[in-house]
Amino acid sequence: MKKILLHICCGVCALHCIEYLKAQKFYVEGFFFNPNIQPQEEYQKRKEYVDRLTDLYQIKIITAPYEPKIWHDICDIYKDEKEGGNRCYLCYSLRLFKTYEVMLKNNFDYFTTTLTISPHKKSNTIFEIANKIDKDKFLAIDFKKQDGFKKTTYKASQFNFYRQNYCGCIYSIKNK
Numbered sequence: 001m002k003k004i005l006l007h008i009c010c011g012v013c014a015l016h017c018i019e020y021l022k023a024q025k026f027y028v029e030g031f032f033f034n035p036n037i038q039p040q041e042e043y044q045k046r047k048e049y050v051d052r053l054t055d056l057y058q059i060k061i062i063t064a065p066y067e068p069k070i071w072h073d074i075c076d077i078y079k080d081e082k083e084g085g086n087r088c089y090l091c092y093s094l095r096l097f098k099t100y101e102v103m104l105k106n107n108f109d110y111f112t113t114t115l116t117i118s119p120h121k122k123s124n125t126i127f128e129i130a131n132k133i134d135k136d137k138f139l140a141i142d143f144k145k146q147d148g149f150k151k152t153t154y155k156a157s158q159f160n161f162y163r164q165n166y167c168g169c170i171y172s173i174k175n176k
């Protein structure tokens with residue numbers, strides 16, 4: 001059985017992605033690394049629902065320490081940009097590269113991310129970044145295909161999961 005490390009942005013997005021990967025017969029572990037999420041109370045709330053995935057799907061979740069400064073150091077240069085621009089490109093890059101490092105360190109076969117399930121995120125941009133990191137280790141799955149987002153939000157309402165109304169960083173709060 002091939003081992004895959006799934007970068008998880010939030011519990012809602014992860015529901016369908018985990019089920020999809022398990023149906024493909026992967027051994028799945030989650031990786032919660034999102035220094036973009038602010039304020040800290042919001043981070044804790046999203047993490048709380050990610051933690052619930054452990055029992056729901058019998059999977060292990062690796063959680064990185066919460067260090068928003070590393071995100072600001074990289075992304076603040078584009079703080080005034082609209083969502084979907086250069087700030088997001090750097091934000092995806094940071095999270096994907098860290099996932100790649102953890103994947104290698106823990107001897108997984110592949111890595112991928114829940115980020116592609118969001119209709120607000122361009123999967124091709126995410127694929128471009130991850131393929132530059134390592135195209136042989138990245139599984140380019142567009143989770144939003146075949147109604148992936150609809151399926152994951154339906155499951156979220158069944159499990160009574162918290163659904164945030166902004167992407168994550170403080171600059172995306174104004175887009176609420």
Ligand code: SF4
Nearest residue numbers: 088091167168169172
């Ligand atoms: S809007 Fe979302 S993807 Fe873009 S920089 Fe902020 S948290 Fe990251």
